[in-house]
Amino acid sequence: MSSVLITPVDPASASFDADLQRWYDVYLAVTLDGRPGDAAPWPLPEVRDFVSTPTGFRWCGAWLATREGEAVGAGLLDLPLSSNRTMANVSVLVLPAARRTGVGSALLEVLEREAAARGRTLVLGEVEFGIDVPDEGAAEPGLLFARSHGYAVGQADFQRRLDLPVDAALLDRLAAEAAPHHAAYELVSWRGPVPDDLAARYAALASQLLVEAPTGDLEIEGEDPSVAALREREAARVRQGTSVWHTVALTAEGELVAHTVVAVSEHNRELCEQWGTLVRSDHRGHRLGLAVKVANHRALQADGPPAKQIATWNATVNDHMAAINEQLGFHRVGRLVEVQKQI
Numbered sequence: 001m002s003s004v005l006i007t008p009v010d011p012a013s014a015s016f017d018a019d020l021q022r023w024y025d026v027y028l029a030v031t032l033d034g035r036p037g038d039a040a041p042w043p044l045p046e047v048r049d050f051v052s053t054p055t056g057f058r059w060c061g062a063w064l065a066t067r068e069g070e071a072v073g074a075g076l077l078d079l080p081l082s083s084n085r086t087m088a089n090v091s092v093l094v095l096p097a098a099r100r101t102g103v104g105s106a107l108l109e110v111l112e113r114e115a116a117a118r119g120r121t122l123v124l125g126e127v128e129f130g131i132d133v134p135d136e137g138a139a140e141p142g143l144l145f146a147r148s149h150g151y152a153v154g155q156a157d158f159q160r161r162l163d164l165p166v167d168a169a170l171l172d173r174l175a176a177e178a179a180p181h182h183a184a185y186e187l188v189s190w191r192g193p194v195p196d197d198l199a200a201r202y203a204a205l206a207s208q209l210l211v212e213a214p215t216g217d218l219e220i221e222g223e224d225p226s227v228a229a230l231r232e233r234e235a236a237r238v239r240q241g242t243s244v245w246h247t248v249a250l251t252a253e254g255e256l257v258a259h260t261v262v263a264v265s266e267h268n269r270e271l272c273e274q275w276g277t278l279v280r281s282d283h284r285g286h287r288l289g290l291a292v293k294v295a296n297h298r299a300l301q302a303d304g305p306p307a308k309q310i311a312t313w314n315a316t317v318n319d320h321m322a323a324i325n326e327q328l329g330f331h332r333v334g335r336l337v338e339v340q341k342q343i
């Protein structure tokens with residue numbers, strides 16, 4: 001077996017476009033392989049942006065694995081810059097025909113070395129597979145690979161999906177059921193950037209999602225709560241062709257205590273994504289989680305059908321969020337297992 005060559009996909013190189021396309025071809029083939037019902041790959045323009053446009057909140061590097069000139073593997077290193085500065089997210093993908101020949105290990109070695117050189121001590125990865133895979137994925141190559149490299153499971157998530165549009169009568173019924181419980185709050189929905197007058201309050205709440213949602217054994221900090229960081233993330237979404245719909249809940253005093261966001265990519269008319277939903281802990285128990293989601297779906301659908309389906313990921317232990325999603329009609333299609341290792 002000839003040796004594997006691992007090369008960076010360098011945005012400064014004249015061959016960047018071609019190299020990125022080769023990287024993406026591997027990424028897409030592996031992500032779609034055997035997972036017709038649950039794969040949710042990033043569109044190429046999104047990957048191009050996060051690999052080539054520097055931001056203050058994220059650094060991403062891509063590497064291509066070749067053998068005798070043929071692309072056989074793809075690696076991605078994704079580093080948060082404004083919080084979680086000891087953390088690195090890695091993705092390792094190897095074409096099925098090239099597996100068990102050391103390609104994945106060679107890629108992971110480069111990613112871990114680069115992560116360490118950039119001051120990272122905690123490396124996280126994700127393994128995704130369909131809901132029908134037996135034994136919670138015990139025989140999944142990604143999990144066996146991760147374990148063989150010293151990674152432990154930190155948390156497991158379900159991916160759920162819902163066909164769109166959601167029946168308007170169901171949204172009306174759920175909204176009516178929730179309304180008496182949150183009469184003291186005002187719901188506000190909009191599409192696009194957070195309005196200036198809400199930005200500081202929004203950023204403070206949304207930055208806590210990573211720590212407020214169940215994180216299992218993962219060691220994660222909140223994100224940068226500044227408005228500047230919020231605006232930078234919004235600008236990245238615009239470059240990537242992603243539109244967002246928000247709904248928030250405000251108290252009579254104007255505190256912003258709940259939010260939800262749905263993201264729609266102009267590059268994917270099949271699938272859009274339900275991102276974070278958070279109700280501040282001292283305002284739980286008023287059906288605000290359901291209320292903001294229902295209001296957001298109404299706003300989304302008022303603007304026309306965004307995609308054929310919507311996907312969302314929740315920790316398997318997140319019973320409250322799961323119950324809300326199931327009321328809306330979401331059903332389980334896949335699993336995502338998050339693994340981690342100290343380096």
Ligand SMILES: CC(C)(COP(=O)(O)OP(=O)(O)OC[C@H]1O[C@@H](n2cnc3c(N)ncnc32)[C@H](O)[C@@H]1OP(=O)(O)O)[C@@H](O)C(=O)NCCC(=O)NCCS
Pocket residue numbers: 030090091092093094095098099100101102103104105106125126127128140141142143144145146148
């Ligand atoms: C996981 C993946 C990257 C492994 O790539 P690979 O090139 O086959 O990995 P390697 O050949 O370097 O395997 C290293 C070790 O991992 C373990 N391993 C990997 N795949 C395995 C499998 N299917 N069954 C049992 N052990 C396996 C073995 O210990 C293997 O060493 P060995 O072949 O000497 O026994 C590849 O299967 C893949 O792309 N899967 C889908 C994406 C994914 O889940 N990525 C991992 C999360 S980031």
